[in-house]
Amino acid sequence: METDATFRGEGRCLCGAVRLTATKAGRHVDACHCATCRRWSGGPLLALDCGTDVRIEGGEHVALYDSSEWAQRGFCARCGTHLFFRMREGGGYFVPVGLLEPAEGVRLASQIFVDSKPAYYNFAEATTMMTGAEVMAAFAAKD
Template identity: 50%
Template sequence: MPLSLSRHGQCLCGAVQFDCRIATPEVSACHCRTCRRWGGGPLLAVECAEPPLISGGDALAVHASSDWAERGFCRHCGTHLFYRLKAEPHYAIPVGLLDGEDWLLDSEIFIEEQPAWYCFAHSRRRLTGAEALAEHDR
């Protein structure tokens, strides 16, 4: 496994800042209805190798979006900051918040919930929701 990469990110207004280490520059697209409702389209995110260091005090808000996951956002500007699993230290960070341009769209999950009106070019790993959740022993 390659060495992890350090990345800095922040919300739109700068009230919440974070530093994270990612294992690879691989981006995953989530097509689930919750992600699409949260951001108006698929969530394009990278996975952190360890929980990010987040600063921002009372600007950081967290919403329990399901029995197993939470989503963080800035209460000042509304920027979506992370998706995390409650049972394990898994954080997915929207790639657009992070410094760097060396990203690679590598996989798509919840493909059965993807609407017909958009698709990504090129082939990549595609998992159903059940397959994606099984990878995290849900």
């Protein structure tokens, strides 16, 4: 069931080998400025929280990279498209907002690792902002 807070998003990699369906994609875009996300995406990672209800077709083409103790990153092994950031505990998916169509009605809502953000860009939107230490403390509080 779709609510105002979520939508059904579908997307595919550049070559079409992998298709992804998120039945409950959130409408709040989160920006991560950590060095790992910037290295992975070439800039901040702009992603939607899609929860655990994500279906992947063409999974044999998905390569996984263990990018930290708490998460994996998935990408198409054929064309390199970034598909998701997945939490190890709980299995929640964060999907790049540009991958999902339609991505209407979404807005930039929060930024994390703002203390790692380089000085050469800023977002104009007013958002919730958390430092790396605040993010780690929030993860620890969930344990």
